[in-house]
Amino acid sequence: MKKKHIIAILACSVMLAVTGVLAGCGGSQADKDGTLTLTNVSYDPTRELYKEYNELFQKHYQEETGKNIRIIQSHGGSGSQARSVIEGSRADVVTLALSHDISLIEKAGLIHAGWQDDFANDSAPYTSTIVFLVRKGNPKGIRDWDDLVKPGVSVITPDPKSSGGACWNFLAAWSWGLDHFGGNEIKTRAFVTDLYKNVTVMDSGARGSTTTFVENGQGDVLIAWENEAFYSLQEYPDKFELVVPSVSILAQPSVAVVGRLAKRKGHEDAARDYLQYLYSDEAQELAAKNGFRPSNPDILKRHADRFDTRVKLTKISDFGGWDAAYVKFFDDDALFDKIMADVNGNE
Incomplete structure (x- = not known):
């Protein structure tokens, strides 16, 4: 960028x-x-x-x-x-x-x-971490990151080009991929590409994505800051549920x-x-x-009853720090741009 x-x-x-x-x-x-x-x-x-x-x-x-x-x-x-x-x-x-x-x-x-x-x-x-917000009853049965790439699942997440929260979202998904595929970056990239193929709206900021999901009724799952998910649950206790994935990131x-x-x-x-x-x-x-x-x-x-401390959290240091993460993932023509080129080329 x-x-x-x-x-x-x-x-x-x-x-x-x-x-x-x-x-x-x-x-x-x-x-x-x-x-x-x-x-x-x-x-x-x-x-x-x-x-x-x-x-x-x-x-x-x-x-x-x-x-x-x-x-x-x-x-x-x-x-x-x-x-x-x-x-x-x-x-x-x-x-x-x-x-x-x-x-x-x-x-x-x-x-x-x-x-x-x-x-x-x-x-x-x-600090915070990245979680999922789903609609009451979890009709799509979303429990972990691999559920987000299933056919017919509509994902809402903001754009890493303008949103810091979106960068955390991306790295949380990447972390799950590396954990699930035993460190295989080729398979992880394929997984993240499939995830972004299911993204239907990418707002410029995290609150915009929350509005899209919560107030405008778009999407099956919102990839969100934990605090944003709590806020939505507080405002609409009968409409949403929080899902904590098996792997996330310490934001x-x-x-x-x-x-x-x-x-x-x-x-x-x-x-x-x-x-x-x-x-x-x-x-x-x-x-x-x-x-x-x-x-x-x-x-x-x-507040241990509120925050799930059992989730496996990666850290930005696992990616070499933010400078290294931006060079690899978020700068112009880095991995995120290449993934989006693959997504847009296969619409």
Whole structure:
């Protein structure tokens, strides 16, 4: 995938992608009443989490500093969100689906090298994994990845070219293939190709795919973030079921201060506090409530009845890290593009 490494610095205010909220420029940005405004550019399935977390942090920040703070949220496909920051949206922090997207912002000169060490657990305050959401009664009998390639099964998953969650989905499927076929990549590629032949809609982001499946009624199975599946079950308890496959992947959403922009606005300290507080017990409990797996192992244990910890999880390190994974799978003319060429050539 070709990324534009362009920093668009405007003299006054820049339209924030997705939300369309204007951010002021120059100095420490505070409203006339002294309220500081932080901008968090995030990915699709974190809307509910950060709506609650922002209220929690605002209370914490006021108690700790005596000052008021408000948070502007922006959501979209993780890859698209990273590009929006590179091209001009005035983020103070990013909370994206995968570290690779933040590394692109680093390469554009907006985040310092070594940002993964700024916070605990490689700057991943919570994790998730990839599961299936099926319709009530599971009419297609979907239990594992091989059921997704059966004739007549309609699969919904977003596009890895714009969605970080979609990259996790792809690698989870690839992980099952390698496990099932004893490491045979030829058979694994054939399996993943058959899976994408059954994909009927590829939205640009994970939340768009959830909307397609849940609200628009398309597809037999949604390949989803675990937290997205929980959210759908909560909203429509009588319409869907969650299926945990035998093999998935440990998905690690990452966070970082966009140092160059936050420093220019005098927001660096507040931005760091905003991300650090994600590791507090209160925020970790909130993450669990919203379907994310807390990075604090003690708090994760408290929710053992909700999160299936028996599933076999691969890690991005098993693929050599995100740089290697992108070169092999997601860059232009890499394996995903070749698989889609095979899919489209056999329609």
